[in-house]
Amino acid sequence: MAKFHNIKVEEIKKETADTVSVKFDVPDDLIDDFKYTSGQYLTLKMKVNGEEIRRSYSLCSEWDYDREHRIAVKLVEGGKMSTLINEELKVGDEVEVSEPEGRFVPEIDENEARQHVFFAGGSGITPVLSMLKKILRSEPNSQCVLFYANSNESTVIFKDDLNKLIDEYPVKFQVYHILSKPNNRDAHVSDYGDWAVGRVDYKKALHLIREYTNLESEPIFYLCGPNGLMDSVQTALETARVGSDRVKMEYFSTPEQEPESAEKDESEDMSPVESKATILLDDEEHEITVPAGTTILDAANDQGVDAPYSCRGATCSTCMAKIEKGKAVMRMNYVLLDDEIEEGFVLTCQAQPVTPEITVDYDA
Known part of the structure; x- marks a missing residue:
């Protein structure tokens, strides 16, 4: 389980009117613990008006490329931590700051x-920038294409980081900007290279996929951004018959969908029940009671167990644990793979026990 450490802020840089990047001064004795893979994130823990808040922010830096730990934080209306940081x-x-975590990472060879194709929207560019740096440096014979959606210029x-990569890899890297409300839709904005007006809806996503990617070469697709963009691109990829094994995704908010019903044996009652839970965490054992309809994470935190979490929305894997005894059902899941679920892993922010006794191992 990733641990938290007190880390000093080394630099704060204004990236846009409502976004800053924050560089942390990780001390030498923690460098090994804070080594990361491109696409991973840091979880920050702060007190806001006496309330403990945790939020995950993707690293925009790339360790081999930048030798630093830098995140980007976009100001969210009503967002407690994003307001404090900005x-x-x-x-x-x-x-x-927690040690790096996350599964939205490229597999480097x-x-x-091959072709790596990225769809990013708004602050979804943060982990994508890190992955672009890594792939362009580490796969000399591969190409990267980025479709980047924003409101305006x-x-x-x-922007400057992307242009630097274009200059450094003019043959291997192409960027296409899609602006929904450009400041001047008639002007050619040279600083932004190739660009188009509109939103990345299903029709536009399908056009971009068919026009600018080589589907016959079986490219790998990476999606990161708001729900609308993610859903549109996903549907377009299905239409283009791109297998799910070639699509990696990270939502920046919980998808606006109803929880899916878990597949189950109809002869078995899978309704949440009150459960006596044994929690294994940091080589210690805790006994708690999980009320019927309450998640394992909520019950653990309410009863003094400092179980790890960040998003509470099934979009990260910080709270992942393994059910060693008993059973639980998840309300939502957007990160665990089928084989991991079969092995007994759950997102404890979504998991509710369905057996009177359950053992949950965060150290697995």
């Missing part, structure tokens, strides 16, 4: 010659 955080402040995060 408006109050200062260089020299200490923040509780320096001998491959001024909201494009990391």
Whole structure:
């Protein structure tokens, strides 16, 4: 389980009017613990008006490329932590930061010659920038294509970083900007390269996939951004008959969908029940009671067990644990693979016991 450490803020950089990047000064004795794979995130823990808040922010830096730990935080209306970071955080402040986590990562093979295709929207560019740096440097015979959706020119995060990569890899890297409300839709915006007006709906996504990717070469697709973009691109990929094994996704908010019913044996009652739970965490054993209809995570936190979590929305894997005894059902799941579920892993922020006794191992 990733641990939290007090880390000083080394630099705060204004990326756009409503987004800052934050560089952390990770001390030498923690460098090994904070080594990360491109696409991973850090979880920050802060007190806001006496309330403990945890939020996950993707690393936009790439370890081999940048040798730093930098995240990007976009101001969210009503967002407690994003407001604090954008408006109050200062260089020299200490923040509780977790060791890197996350599964939205590229599989690097320096001998491959393939196409990596990215769809990003808004701040969804954050992990994508890190992955682009890694792939372009590590797979000399591969190509990367980025479709990046924003409102207008001024909201494009990391414009200079992307242009630097274009200059560095002019043959291997192409960027296509899609602006829904450009400041001047008649002008050619040279700073933004190839661009189009509109939103990435199903029709546009399918056009981009068919026009600018080589489907016969079986490219790998990466999706990161708001729900509408994710859903549109997913549907377009299904139409283009792209297998799910070639699509990696990370939602930046919980998908607006009804929880899916879990597949179950009709002879077995899978309704949530009150359960006596044994929690294994950091080589310690805790006994708690999980009320019927309550998630394992909520019950653990309510009863003094500092079980790990971040999003509470089934979109990260911070709270993942293994059911060693008993059974539980998840209300939602957007990150665990089928084989992991078969092995007994659950997202405890979504898992509710369906047996009177259950053993949950966070150390598995």
